[in-house]
Amino acid sequence: MRSRLTLLVAATTVLVLLAFLVPIALLLRQVARERALGQASAVVQTIVPLALGDPNALRLAVTGQAVPVTVFLPDGTAVGAAATATPAVRLAANSGQTLTVATSAGRELVVPVVGTAGTSVVRTVVTEADLTRGVSRAWLTLAALGAALLLLGLLVADRLARAITAPITELSEVSHRLAGAELTARAAPAGPPELREVAGALNHLAGRIQDLLAAERERVADLSHRLRTPLTALRLEAESLRDPEESARVASAADGVARAVTAVIQQARRTSSVAVQSCDATAVVGGRVAFWRVLAEDTGRTVTESLPDGPLPVAVAADDLAAALDALLGNIFAHTPDETPFAVALTARPAGGAILTVADEGPGFPASAARRGASGGDSTGLGLDIARQVATSFETTGGPGGAIVRLELPGP
Numbered sequence: 411m412r413s414r415l416t417l418l419v420a421a422t423t424v425l426v427l428l429a430f431l432v433p434i435a436l437l438l439r440q441v442a443r444e445r446a447l448g449q450a451s452a453v454v455q456t457i458v459p460l461a462l463g464d465p466n467a468l469r470l471a472v473t474g475q476a477v478p479v480t481v482f483l484p485d486g487t488a489v490g491a492a493a494t495a496t497p498a499v500r501l502a503a504n505s506g507q508t509l510t511v512a513t514s515a516g517r518e519l520v521v522p523v524v525g526t527a528g529t530s531v532v533r534t535v536v537t538e539a540d541l542t543r544g545v546s547r548a549w550l551t552l553a554a555l556g557a558a559l560l561l562l563g564l565l566v567a568d569r570l571a572r573a574i575t576a577p578i579t580e581l582s583e584v585s586h587r588l589a590g591a592e593l594t595a596r597a598a599p600a601g602p603p604e605l606r607e608v609a610g611a612l613n614h615l616a617g618r619i620q621d622l623l624a625a626e627r628e629r630v631a632d633l634s635h636r637l638r639t640p641l642t643a644l645r646l647e648a649e650s651l652r653d654p655e656e657s658a659r660v661a662s663a664a665d666g667v668a669r670a671v672t673a674v675i676q677q678a679r680r681t682s683s684v685a686v687q688s689c690d691a692t693a694v695v696g697g698r699v700a701f702w703r704v705l706a707e708d709t710g711r712t713v714t715e716s717l718p719d720g721p722l723p724v725a726v727a728a729d730d731l732a733a734a735l736d737a738l739l740g741n742i743f744a745h746t747p748d749e750t751p752f753a754v755a756l757t758a759r760p761a762g763g764a765i766l767t768v769a770d771e772g773p774g775f776p777a778s779a780a781r782r783g784a785s786g787g788d789s790t791g792l793g794l795d796i797a798r799q800v801a802t803s804f805e806t807t808g809g810p811g812g813a814i815v816r817l818e819l820p821g822p
Contacts, residue, residue, distance in 0.1 A: 461532055593623065755767040802818050
């Protein structure tokens, strides 16, 4: 926009300068011609009264003039600058008329003087150099003046364009910062009134978004906090079970849900970014598979587990990785019949990180189920999206032969 405004002003300035300078240049050339011809005519007029007088006085008069003057006497002799009688001289002698003729040398001015002895003709030639004397210098002056005015116009146009585009650029930067979750970014009202109004509207929108997100975080935190009461009751019920193993298993599940609720509350109240966490994917995946293996044995499912022999660090928090794997395994138990086998594999990525693959031999799921909020059954449709958030690459394959979900976890 800034360059377009500058080009527009430059084009307008050039047109205006041409409209004024070209006529002035032509007028200067015409004035120079008329001035040179006027000077020559004045010299000739001083010679005319002497053309019929004493030849010696005439010879003295034509010597040393600003322009070369030749007087052709009636007897055919010429006094003054050496020259031959031209057709213009002969025509003036015969017709008795003053003539101005354009020749290759310039302008020829002839004035007849009629006397008793005959007609004398006073002739002078104004060369092309005399006709255009000073014109080139005047044109150069006009060109320099035009160039100076054009540069001044471009400078002023650039300043004006910068005053207009700078606030627009700042508005664009603030909008990108807001899009990057930097909700404290604000635009400084500057520039024309319209841009100041846009900046105020953008700031109002950013403040409104910040207020809405803060209110949403509080609602999520409050809703999550309400789950603590039934979780406490569940924990008490688990402790009252007679079977110690059953009591420990249910209590462990209740503790896991309590940790997830606490993580939701902390994440909902988090207003600034935190450092990226890491964990040992082998330990986390092994622990969660061991937890789900108990339920798999109760439902007759065969579990195939493939884990690395040593630690495998990834740039994902342990709770987030556990939540992602729980969501994937929970989908298997919720949407496949009992006795459906499933497999969990964890391998190292060559570039760092890990690849987590969860596969089952159930009926599969449609491609639309991979979208957030989409579900083919009676569920929230958020399980696959929870897993997607911890991965740099997320792939799903669903069909009659079963479902396969592949997550690529970033390296620390």
